[in-house]
Structures are given as structure tokens and as C-alpha cells.
Amino acid sequence: MHSETDFPATHTVFNQAEPLADTDLLAGNQALQSALVFHAPGMDTSALHSLGKQMGSRAMQTHARLANAHPPVLHSHDRLGRRVDQVEFHPSYHALMDAAAQAGLHGSPWDPAAGEGAHLRRAAAFMLFTEAEPSILCPISMTYAALPALRGNPAVFEAWAPGLMARAYDPGFKLYRHKRGLTMGMGMTEKQGGSDVRANTTQAIPDGEDAWGPRFKLLGHKWFFSAPMCDAFLVLAQSPAGLSCFFVPRILPDFADPQSPGTVNAIRIQRLKDKLGNHANASSEVEFQHATAWLVGVEGRGVPQILEMGTMTRLDCALGTTGLMRQALSIALHHTSQRQAFGKALIEQPLMRNVLADLAIECEAACALSMRLASAFDHASDPHELMMGRLLTPVAKYWICKRGAAFAQEAMECLGGNGYVEEGGEGTMARIYREMPLNSIWEGAGNIMALDLLRALRKGDTAAALARELAPARGAHPALDRLAASLPTRVELMATEMEARRLAQDVALAVQAALLYQTAPSAVFEAFCDSRLGGNWGYSFGTLGAEVDFDAILQRAMPY
Known part of the structure; x- marks a missing residue:
């Protein structure tokens, strides 16, 4: 007779690599360090090393996994049948967005106090963050790109730039002036056009003028509308002068009553895209049902x-x-x-x-x-x-x-x-x-x-x-x-x-x-x-x- 101890265990795990975790992603990246030294020899990289440690940590790896395993969910209506058009995210998504905002990956290079090498420093940080989780960076990237374009509407830029440059993330669905930090998205492509944005059919109907300049009503759709829970969007639409760029906030201000919480703009989220990857990020299809918008730049010069x-x-x-x-x-x-x-x-x-x-x-x-x-x-x-x-x-x-x-x-x-x-x-x-x-x-x-x-x-x-x-x-x-x-x-x-x-x-x-x-x-x-x-x-x-x-x-x- 043989006892169980006479035979080796059948499930002893060996010759398996331990996961790569809790490392400083910058310290281990000699190529990135060399690029920083070459382009900005005197740059202080201490903040980048801190970000490298944060993004290389097990905690951030867990947030990345959970944000992708539990993708965004669209709630088009509430339980009483009222239209709400909101997207619910897993808490790990918000944790990642908060980290990206604190690192200044969105609007920080446009801050006058950013100093020399702001875009280079931000580029290095963007790469380090991507190693942990890339898909939540979609609204971060769009905010980075959209912010300077807002100078085409000085009144909107003055009102929104501080929030867009703030190193803070606020997921609340509320008026811009009541938030610690803001993000922006974009709406360019339509079903029939794709990259050929000149084929867009969304109409921009003149609707007077107010404190933010020429106002329009948008009627149409967008086929890819990434990050629909951003606070505002830059959108292409056909105005009387041709294809133009418009600023479209999710919640509209009441210029006559600064204490008003505002009203929800008529941006109707039709569905979220079921994508190959990029699962933590919400990409959507939307319709504008006379959504309020303001002109950015010269009318007819949207492209x-x-x-x-x-x-x-x-x-x-x-x-x-x-x-x-x-x-x-x-x-x-x-x-x-x-x-x-x-x-x-x-x-x-x-x-x-x-x-x-x-x-x-x-x-x-x-x-x-x-x-x-x-x-x-x-x-x-x-x-x-x-x-x-x-x-x-x-x-x-x-x-x-x-x-x-x-x-x-x-x-x-x-x-x-x-x-x-x-x-x-x-x-x-x-x-x-x-x-x-x-x-x-x-x-x-x-x-x-x-x-x-x-x-x-x-x-x-x-x-x-x-x-x-x-x-x-x-x-x-x-x-x-x-x-x-x-x-x-x-x-x-x-x-x-x-x-x-x-x-x-x-x-x-x-x-x-x-x-x-x-x-x-x-x-x-x-x-x-x-x-x-x-x-x-x-x-x-x-x-x-x-x-x-x-x-x-x-x-x-x-x-x-």
C-alpha cells in the first residue's frame, strides 16, 4: 500500500513567469530617457518618475483590467421613461481618468504657467500612462486638441479654458461652472462620409446671438461620437456659409440667471459602439434634435x-x-x-x-x-x-x-x-x-x-x-x-x-x-x-x- 505522500503533487506550479508589476516605467525605459535628454537636457523628470511608478503599480493594473472588463453602459431613459442620455462607467474608469487629469495629460501644455518643454513633458507622460491603460485617454486627447481651437470663440474660451486646464477630474453631469475639471470630445464623421467630412449633412440653423456669440441649432447625426459624457464637443455641421465648427455643451447655461443649474442640451445618444478593443472608452452614435451650438472660428472654415x-x-x-x-x-x-x-x-x-x-x-x-x-x-x-x-x-x-x-x-x-x-x-x-x-x-x-x-x-x-x-x-x-x-x-x-x-x-x-x-x-x-x-x-x-x-x-x- 502507498500513501498519498509517496507521490508528488499533480498541480505544483513552476516555470511560470510572475506578472510584471510595481516598477517605475520611466526608469526602465532608456529610449524615452534618452529622447528627453536629447530634446530637453535640463528637464526635471521627477514628476515623470512618480507617474511611471504609479502607472507601473499593481493598483493601476487592476483598475485597467476592471475598466475594460466592465465597459460603459448607456442609460437612454430613466425608470419613469424620461430621456436622460447618460453613460455609466465602472469606478476604475473614474480612477484612471482622475489619474490622467492630475498628471495634466489634457490641458496642461496650454497653461501659460506650464513653462518650456510642456508638450514634450506631456508626451512622455502620455506614453507612460498608455502602458497602463490607453482607452480612457480618448477624452483626454480630445481635450488636449480641442482647447486651443476654442480661441476661435474668445467668450467660450474665457469661460471654459480654466476648467479644461485644471488638473482635476469631475464626472458629475452638471453645468460647467459648477465642476472642478472639464473634458471635451469631438463629433466629425457621419454614416455616409467617414473621413470625407465635406459630405456631412448635419445642418446648423442660425438662432441669433448671445454672450457666447453667434448661436445655432443643430439638426442631424454623428456616426462616431467618442466619449459622449464629456462636458462639451466640437462638431462639424453645414451652416449657410458652408461646413463650420461648433461648440456644443452637454448642459446649457442660462445667461439671464447665473444661479440656474442649466438645461440638458438636445444630444440624443442612440447607442454605444461594440468595438474590437478600446473597451473602457464609450464611443457612440448620436442625433442632434435642434441642439444648441455656438460658432467657433470663421463660418464656412470648419475643415x-x-x-x-x-x-x-x-x-x-x-x-x-x-x-x-x-x-x-x-x-x-x-x-x-x-x-x-x-x-x-x-x-x-x-x-x-x-x-x-x-x-x-x-x-x-x-x-x-x-x-x-x-x-x-x-x-x-x-x-x-x-x-x-x-x-x-x-x-x-x-x-x-x-x-x-x-x-x-x-x-x-x-x-x-x-x-x-x-x-x-x-x-x-x-x-x-x-x-x-x-x-x-x-x-x-x-x-x-x-x-x-x-x-x-x-x-x-x-x-x-x-x-x-x-x-x-x-x-x-x-x-x-x-x-x-x-x-x-x-x-x-x-x-x-x-x-x-x-x-x-x-x-x-x-x-x-x-x-x-x-x-x-x-x-x-x-x-x-x-x-x-x-x-x-x-x-x-x-x-x-x-x-x-x-x-x-x-x-x-x-x-x-
Whole structure:
């Protein structure tokens, strides 16, 4: 007879990686640190380190999981049948929004007291926050983009700017002047038009004038109306003078009675979108039933107004994808450092080292380009920086976001089946994978970005500006020199639409290489140029040449 103690337990768990948690996301991100030093050498990064610790904590990881596991719920009517049009969120959503607002990720760069490097500092914080939870940043990003546009209506800007810049979050459904902090959304696209906003049919009917200027009534719909519980929205509609931009608050003020709580505007939420990812964020379809709105900017000039806002949100698309890349890479590195296979840690296996190093190079290049673009916004009065901002916005948004989905898939594969499950810990990899396509689609998909690049090429001597941008790396690598020499002619000739995607790709790669030469170790720069520019690369990640310094690249990328 044998007792139970004679046999080993059947369910002893071993050779499983512990979740990556309670780390300082900035301290482990040498690429981001290098970008900050390069663009703002004297910047105080103590607040960023605090945010990095907060976003790397188990507490925030739990909030991220719960906010996605319990998505927003629409309540169109109350129990008595009255229209309410409100969205209910899980408490973790509010905790994340509060953290984002306290970090100043929405309106802080527009505060006159923000100081130098405000957009760069905010960009770094945005990336760190994205590593914890990206989807709640939709209203945060839209607030960042919409706030400067409100200057087109000085009265509205004066009333709303303090609340939009406040480092506070207030989810209450009440009049703006009774709230500690405010957020804004946007309503641009319609069923029949999508990116072709000129096809919009929503009508703006003149309705007099008051303390906030020309007032209109909106009648129509919006097909994608993100973050419907924001306090106000910028909306495109057809006025008598053409497509125009309007300010549409959820709750209307009573100018005759400052003590009035206001009345709910006629924005009817039809349903919430059932999306592939981005589950914590509410995206909706709405109808305007003579909703009250005020003109922003010049009537009939709504498209230029929207394009200006799109520049900011497109920066955030590049930053967000870069943050997701970094988190996916960190999880893959952490997992493979602990997981044993065929007699040693996965990270010591040659093929895995190639994959991880390739991902690390891609991630650092994305970080370098995103932060370069953010820096341009801090120096918009400089003609070169203004030109690079125009040029790199569609380029960065196109290329970085286009690389995101393939990156996430490869990083997930590093975890095998552990990466594919939805449970906690590494289950976040599945959430990253679902989130990745969003930034490529939102605010203009790939073709729209390529067309925007062609438009940017018509505004000044872009060939000279690009040559100046690449000049510091001249002679550093023959493949980069060849690409850099070919770009001015292609830019001056303004590539046809058929060639626009290829041009966007090549501009991105050239600028990334030049930045890596100035900010990264030679091992990263050489491997990037040999693979992405020199052709010593395959058609998937993990195909770097055998001569690459894998040790140096992986050591730099480790999240500890």
C-alpha cells in the first residue's frame, strides 16, 4: 500500500513567469530617457518618475483590467421613461481618468504657467500612462486638441479654458461652472462620409446671438461620437456659409440667471459602439434634435479648424502606439527572462534573442520619432520646427501606427499561449493586441495620412527642411546616406498618390535613423540601418543579421 505522500503533487506550479508589476516605467525605459535628454537636457523628470511608478503599480493594473472588463453602459431613459442620455462607467474608469487629469495629460501644455518643454513633458507622460491603460485617454486627447481651437470663440474660451486646464477630474453631469475639471470630445464623421467630412449633412440653423456669440441649432447625426459624457464637443455641421465648427455643451447655461443649474442640451445618444478593443472608452452614435451650438472660428472654415485639431490627436496616436509597443516589449522581455525552455531561459535562445532585439529596435525608433514630433510643438515659432511639425505629423502617425499591430502580434507570440488568454498578468497582452489597430484608424487611416503628407509637401521648402533634419547623421551609415540622397528629389517632385505611402514610410525611416544616430547606442543605430534601410532583414520580426550586437540591444531594452 502507498500513501498519498509517496507521490508528488499533480498541480505544483513552476516555470511560470510572475506578472510584471510595481516598477517605475520611466526608469526602465532608456529610449524615452534618452529622447528627453536629447530634446530637453535640463528637464526635471521627477514628476515623470512618480507617474511611471504609479502607472507601473499593481493598483493601476487592476483598475485597467476592471475598466475594460466592465465597459460603459448607456442609460437612454430613466425608470419613469424620461430621456436622460447618460453613460455609466465602472469606478476604475473614474480612477484612471482622475489619474490622467492630475498628471495634466489634457490641458496642461496650454497653461501659460506650464513653462518650456510642456508638450514634450506631456508626451512622455502620455506614453507612460498608455502602458497602463490607453482607452480612457480618448477624452483626454480630445481635450488636449480641442482647447486651443476654442480661441476661435474668445467668450467660450474665457469661460471654459480654466476648467479644461485644471488638473482635476469631475464626472458629475452638471453645468460647467459648477465642476472642478472639464473634458471635451469631438463629433466629425457621419454614416455616409467617414473621413470625407465635406459630405456631412448635419445642418446648423442660425438662432441669433448671445454672450457666447453667434448661436445655432443643430439638426442631424454623428456616426462616431467618442466619449459622449464629456462636458462639451466640437462638431462639424453645414451652416449657410458652408461646413463650420461648433461648440456644443452637454448642459446649457442660462445667461439671464447665473444661479440656474442649466438645461440638458438636445444630444440624443442612440447607442454605444461594440468595438474590437478600446473597451473602457464609450464611443457612440448620436442625433442632434435642434441642439444648441455656438460658432467657433470663421463660418464656412470648419475643415481647416478640424485639421488643426487633428494635428494634436495624431501626435497622440503615435505616442499611444509607442507606449503600447513599450509595454508589449517589456512584458515579452520579462516573461522570456523567467520562462525556461530546452534547458535555459527563453531569452537566451538565439531565435528568441533575435525576435526580442528586433522588437526593441522598432520600439526605440518609434519613441525617437514620436518625441521628435512632440518637441516640434514646443517650438512652433521656429520656421524649421513648424515645417517639421507639419511634415512629421502624418508621417509618424502613418508609420508608427501601421507597425503597431504586427509588433503586438510578435510580442504576444513570445509568451505563447500565456499571451493569448484574457486573464490578469500577461493577459494584458491580449488587450494591447486589440487596441493596436485603433490608432492606425482613428483620426485618419493610412491613406488619409499619406494624402496629408502630400499636402504638407506643398507648404514651403520641405526638401530643404528634411535635408537639414537628416544632416547630423550624414556619413554615419551608407544605407542612410543613399536614402537621404534620394528623398529631396522625391519630395520636390511631390510623389503621386500611388506613391504616397511609400514616401511616408521612407521619410519615417530616414528620420528615425538620424535620430537614433544622435540618441541611441551604436548597436541600435547600426542594426536599424542594416535591417530597415540596408535590406539585411526578412519579412517578419526576428530576421536581423547574425552580426548584430544582441547583448547590447537587449540590455538597453530591459524594463528594470
